Amino acid sequence: MRISLHGLLSRSSLCRVAILTPLAVLLSGCDAVVLSPAGDVAARQRDLLLISTGLMLLIIIPVLALTVLFAWRYRAANTDARYEPDWDHSTQLELAIWGAPLLIIICLGAITWTGTHLLDPYRPIERIVSGQPVKPGTEPLKVQVVALDWKWLFIYPQLGIATVNELAAPVDRPISFEITSATVMNSFYIPALAGQIYAMPAMQTRLSAVINAPGDYDGFSANYSGAGFSGMKFRFHGQSVADFDAWVAKVRKAGGALGRDGYLALEKPSENEPVRYYASVDADLYHAALNMCVQPGKMCMDEMMHIDAKGGGGVTSINNVLPQAADKYARRASPLTASPTFVAALCTVAEPMGVVSADTSSSRIFPRDPAGITGAGLPKPGLSNASLPRLRPFSIAGLGQPS
Incomplete structure (x- = not known):
């Protein structure tokens, strides 16, 4: 059976085209914008990526090349290769094996530390x-x-x-x-x-x-x-x-x-x-x-944290909640969860933290209209504190008793 050289070349070319065509289709969707950015911050991040990759390849490429070299040189069929079954140490080889990676790690650490601070996203732009x-x-x-x-x-x-x-x-x-x-x-x-x-x-x-x-x-x-x-x-x-x-x-x-x-x-x-x-x-x-308080009447997170920092709103604030008009987590809610509610605001939108005391020496903040503070489980406006349940004093190690 005769097969012409031209036929073999034709079949080889067809095989290459058949193999490379799917790869070309897959790679056609790639975009090299990360390696060719239009912003200075992204360009410096790209440079950091390329430098780090290059430093690591200084070890990876020689190791891969030597792996192939050793496998070929010391194959079983090569009877001319040196055979030293009792060899166990070489100071020069140990220095090369440990010294080169150590230097690369030091360089990578220095570059990464510098880049982390210079490219901190919170750091204001210092150059165009x-x-x-x-x-x-x-x-x-x-x-x-x-x-x-x-x-x-x-x-x-x-x-x-x-x-x-x-x-x-x-x-x-x-x-x-x-x-x-x-x-x-x-x-x-x-x-x-x-x-x-x-x-x-x-x-x-x-x-x-x-x-x-x-x-x-x-x-x-x-x-x-x-x-x-x-x-x-x-x-x-x-x-x-x-x-x-x-x-x-x-x-x-x-x-x-x-x-x-x-x-x-x-x-x-x-x-x-x-x-x-x-x-x-x-x-x-x-x-x-x-602060998650766009809905009218909802307490803002910064206001809640301010109240907590001042000691909290007391036992009467436990149920200071109102029903939520629209549940933005509706598609993620579990059927076993309770109906959505939110903590009611104590202040108006125009005066987010109430009014400051007339006494300039005091940093206390008072609500504009305490009578309007109502919610599920709270006493009605005008109800005296004497009718509320009294709690026994307690102490926590390091904090002492409440005032």
Whole structure:
């Protein structure tokens, strides 16, 4: 049986095409934005990644090469290889084996320690790019980010506008993000701008960054958060100053007003939300979202922590709760859990912490209208404390008896 050389080459070429075609299809979806970012912070993170990988390859490549060399040189068929069954030590070899990795570990530790501090997301931006520091007096663009189910709300407090699933910033201007979540933990990530930072309910994280090249970039949540997670994406526009001003004007022209009622409606779970613009936004909306007290009458987390820091609200505050109008955790609730409630506020929205005592020497804070403090299980207004059950004094080691 004869097989021509041309036929063998043809079959070999077809095999290569058959093997490489699926790989090409798979790799066609890859995006090298992490290795080619447009922001200085992301570029320095990329450099740290490449330097660390290169240092580790200084050991990995020689080890892999020597593994193949030793396997070939000392194979059973090679009778010319030296055979030393009693050999057990070499000082020079021990120094090479332990010394080289030790030096690499020292270099990696120094680079990682330095990069951790220089690239701290809470650290204000000190340079636009290498060799171009931030000009003194430059005010960063402040953006307040709220992760919702399953969309992103961006508030520009300096401009008084807000957007959903669209973010813009001028090129070469520092950006200061304040990030929180309305429900579960998410992760705010724009690969071209900077590394990811988590968004957590009732907590605030920060991210400082700068974009150096105009363009449209992907942004998304990098932490799974439920059914609509795959559609929790947004566009980040890096623009010139003129284009950014035009974008702000477009938002103000096309948008409505975002208040507490609008936020509560927006907070409800929804998937694949379109871009929305708001020409105005309540000044205290982000504070209320951060402290989980957007719903009217609900006590803010910072107010609750202030009361706890002052000794607590006493036994009568145990049941100071009201029914929650809308359960934003409805899709995650267990059928065995009780109906949702919240701790009722003691102060008004206009005066979040009540009124300060007229005595300037006192730091005590009093509610505006104590008679209006009611709730499930609390005494009716005007009921004297004498009718309340008395508790026996107790003491805890190190704390003493209560006053």
